[in-house]
Amino acid sequence: MPSFRNGPVEIAYLDEGEGYPIVLVHGFASNKNITWVYPRWVSELKRHGRRVIALDNRGHGESTKLYDPNDYDLNAMVGDVRALLDHLGLDRVDMMGYSLGSRVTGCLARSEPQRVRSAILGGLGVDMIEGGGPGENVANALEAVSLDGITDSVGRTFRAFADQTRSDLKALAACLRGSRCLATREEIASIAVPVLIAVGTIDEIAGSARALAALIPGAEVLDIPDRDHMRAVGDRAFSAGVLDFLSRRP
Template sequence: MEEFLSNGVAISYLDFKPLVADKDEPIVLVHGFASTHAVNWLFTQWVKTLTEDGRRVVLFDNRGHGRSQKLYDPAAYGLDAMAGDLDGLMDHLKIERADIMGYSLGARIATVFALERPERVRSLTLGGVGLSLIAPNTLPEGLAEAMEIERIEDIEDPGLKIFRGFAESTRSDLKALAACARGAAGQGIDPAALAHIEAPVLVCVGTRDDVAGDPHPLAKLFRDVRIVDIPGRDHNRAVGDRIYKQAVLDFLAQRP
């Protein structure tokens, strides 16, 4: 991976060229909490799908995740700061405008970016978020403590236990994730603000996703939005689903 500094924070990224010679439309992918660029986008064949469709695909590890710099102060993990890393990466790669796709926490980061830098967003795809996008707390209550507890067996809440198990499977820095959970918590997105997003929006959520919440109420909040249900998929399995991928390809082909 290559690296650049975003306000002094080292961010690791990859930049894939399209496999269709006459097209070069960039899309930037933002992964979720405790995940990495590889887990969300490489292992699930998203990069292959999008480059074969003629897209330039840029992916990176959020601060505190993967190969990017680990920070242990919760104040470093505000959604504004994490959206700033996305902004800085586009500056670094001299990409003026791109399609943006985020999953789970990445979808929240992408939404904040679309609100703060609308001129840089050609379209916005949000995966793994429904009503959770506008919940008062960005991440589940008790998530930081679940990252810090010594043994996963001592976590009583099943949902938090899944998050901790996922974090261990991605070999994450649990201390950095605890700081991220605390820094991003309580930074909910104002529902009224979503109406200010002029770019077309696609929302894709698994029908068994208990983390995301119901996506359909978001249809009344965005100006131009399409909601897609991913049948039979939970929060972790929806990200690589073929229905999700086809919906994104169709969306990108139809957006202005």
């Protein structure tokens, strides 16, 4: 698996297919394989004529693990994606994120619209401005000795997921504490690229997709029927809606 260094951090990534590039940014406690390869996003996008690039965020997957929350400031995570574009010589791309990856995607789309042709925000609605993602209860669950005894339902869900993905629990706790950054309404309203917001209809973590879309000029909403935060990624309605959105880019 290829990798590159952004300062002291080594970032693992995949780069497959040919055509206009799309960069995929996974969510908290996941990795490029769990979010994008196994649910067949990479193969589907390649089949539709796209060059597909997906990275492991710092602290996740095969990328460098860090244990200081300050190393996971959202600007640092956005900087990893920017450095990846520079490393690959890509001037402009489509981007798709999920959950934390949508925070990264939205931030880059807002700050550098010349590099982002369109942005797909999966698994994140109005909590982009009203909620900083999983809270201290999840960090505590990640730092617990084991899943046994964790009574907080959200914390237990994330800990079970992190155990399943064999993640570095201390790195994830640091990431959670360092990346809980909210955008302002003014920042969100300044996004000037085409945006699709895709959220499961029973997702209790993301917040309302329509409330976020109301703040972004021209944003579209894609409902992922009967899917919660953890089960929306591989849904066919999600992939079909994204492929339709991308097919309408000039």
